[in-house]
Amino acid sequence: MSKDLRINDEIRAREVRLVGEEGEQLGIMSGRDALRIALEKSLDLVEIAPTAKPPVCKLMDYGKFKYEQAKKDKEARKKHKVTEIKEVKLRPNIEDHDFETKARNAQRFLNDGDKVKVTIMFRGREITHPDLGRKLCLRLAEFVKVEANIEREPKLEGRNMIMILTPVKHD
Template sequence: MWGWFAISKDLRINDEIRAREVRLVGEEGEQLGIVQLREALQIAMDKSVDLVEIAPTAKPPVCKLMDYGKYKYEQAKKDKEARKKQRTTEIKEVKLRPNIENHDFETKARNAQRFLTDGDKVKVTIMFRGREITHPDLGKTLCLRLAEFCKAEASIEREPKLEGRNMIMILTPVKHD
């Protein structure tokens, strides 16, 4: 089965409209009343504009007189502007070992700070090997030490938790007003 379905992006225009009579709206938004489709198309032709079906589910359907090309151009511009302002949050990962040296820790912590200031979340992973798993308290201490190091830029979204041979904590950037 097929049919005409109007979606806000793909509006029916001019000869694509399939109703007998329509509620006509002028270019400035003024109501012109319910008219026959042929008459509405003639009015649109006389004014050198398009007849666009803006509410196909209404009884009768609502059609507006407008320059469809200009309307689509304006919509595309608005959509592009909206996409420009959108910010996707990524999750960056910092991997550590329980017996990490101080300088290495500071380097990893600075990387985490940089990710957080860029607006990304940081997943801190402490990897345990061999018998290190018997000391999960070392991993938790290390996670909390990193959180303390980044406390100006971050808050803890998820507390340190042991998952298999890894301990995971998630830091989220703090919104500065």
């Protein structure tokens, strides 16, 4: 439902279709009569379908309705997982233990549902051996093959080689 619902005196329609607080149809009547019924029951008259002919209005406690909507929106935001891109930086001549540590970090990121950007940084004349960087990328991809798919193959960009891994969806 839209945020800017018209309530009570803001409803300008001559005739409205009135719906009770439990969802029962109360029929088509003048806007004034509908507002009178709402006031008698200590409720608000809320226009829920302004484009209908005649507009549909419902009897409800508007404050309570807004509170419930806010609660639902907050719950929906809580469940919504934002995938981030985490980065693992490596050097072409990395030691085995350091590589395993970085690979375990990548594994953890993937298990958390995040994408992993693997960056191989070349310094000086290391750039003349891009095959070393490619092998390192593929070795890391092999290490995390259960958790990840390669979204983007290793590619040289300037002095860095970049590969992107995405988490595998487990059912």
